[in-house]
Amino acid sequence: MDAVVKWVEGDTFIGRSHSGHNVVFDAGKDSATPSPMEMVLMSAGCCSSVDVVSILKKARQIVHGVEVKLSAERAENAPRVFTKMNLHFVVTGEKVAENHVARAVQLSAEKYCSVALMLEKTVEITHSFEVVESV
Known part of the structure; x- marks a missing residue:
């Protein structure tokens, strides 16, 4: 590449x-x-979202939307690297099972998201999620 x-x-x-x-x-x-650091943050969110959507589709969950809300903390002094990052997934759909979402997020975090897996060597990364029923 x-x-x-x-x-x-x-x-x-x-x-x-x-x-x-x-x-x-x-x-x-x-x-x-966006700044370069904002792009890194959004890249982690996008990379992980791709995984979560793909895994939920394979699990035949009826998903209408996936949004990841990203927050990060940076070092006070240069280099102002990320020190902490949280990816909070909001999954909207019909009767989406929480255990499927939990598994999708976990698989992305531990196995598939190359961006977050690369960053986690120096950044404390956490993941959380919520499921919202579509009406």
């Missing part, structure tokens, strides 16, 4: 992935685009 990041101006950069997708990053405080 490879990628390229090109400086545009100020604190704005454009990343281009090996697959040809572009992402705009901005480290400025008043930016309309």
